[in-house]
Amino acid sequence: MLHERSEESLVSALRSRDEAAYHYAVEHYTGIMLATARAMLDKASAEDVVQDAWVSVMHAIDGFESRSSLKSWLCRITANKARNHLRKHKRESPQDDFSALESDLESRFSPDGRWRNPFHGFEASSPVEQLEGRILDDCLQKHLGDMPGDQSAALMLTQQSSMSKEEVASVLSVSAGNVRVMIHRARQRLLLMVERLRETGEC
The missing domain is CATH 1.10.10.10 (Winged helix-like DNA-binding domain superfamily/Winged helix DNA-binding domain)
Structure with a gap:
């Protein structure tokens, strides 16, 4: 069972590469990240994108500036990964169409x-x-x-x-x-x- 923790303490722990914090974040946020990816991709591709997004999150967490919520930041990384997937497979339509x-x-x-x-x-x-x-x-x-x-x-x-x-x-x-x-x-x-x-x- 996950124990609720503040976003500030979670981000701090993630920056310290705390394994328990990483597992908490994965359990707490993967659902909304997957929903973001599924809104743009098929199920299998969405799951791959979310896994890739988590790798990027751990590389980029030191640069998180709290200008948006952690949830929005994670979903934005996921959406960008999904766009990259669409471009790679030549399935993306122009954004402003x-x-x-x-x-x-x-x-x-x-x-x-x-x-x-x-x-x-x-x-x-x-x-x-x-x-x-x-x-x-x-x-x-x-x-x-x-x-x-x-x-x-x-x-x-x-x-x-x-x-x-x-x-x-x-x-x-x-x-x-x-x-x-x-x-x-x-x-x-x-x-x-x-x-x-x-x-x-x-x-």
Whole structure:
């Protein structure tokens, strides 16, 4: 069972290369680091990236200046490692591709940002509904994987990891305004995906 310790004392112990502090940090923070990596990569790649991130953390801990929380700093290192992985495998889209969103997609929203034709879900029926739910989930995962890495990360970290937009901005090294745009674009893409799947059966 982990005993809570202050961030200041933990950082100090990590700088002293205290093995117990390292194990505490790994147990305490690997979950959120993995969530960060999984928002950008597949499971296997994310696990590799997190392991690599921990190696870098121990080399870089002396330079940690506490300008952000330790959690945000660890996640930022992880996000940078994930970006490097995407570049290496030529899967990264430009970070600032917000303006490249299809005009067709933009036309599906009213000026106040609302979905013009709200999705009401599949018709309820037992086995069929369950099958459609699995299809929808598979399609959702596919589209999350196809999004620019930072866009997917912004959405997943705010929705599933309960990070504030300011924390996500620190992790992704962008402004809070950019995070809001990333999340808006990601939601638009997913809503369009749901509409297309419902209307055509195609993911």
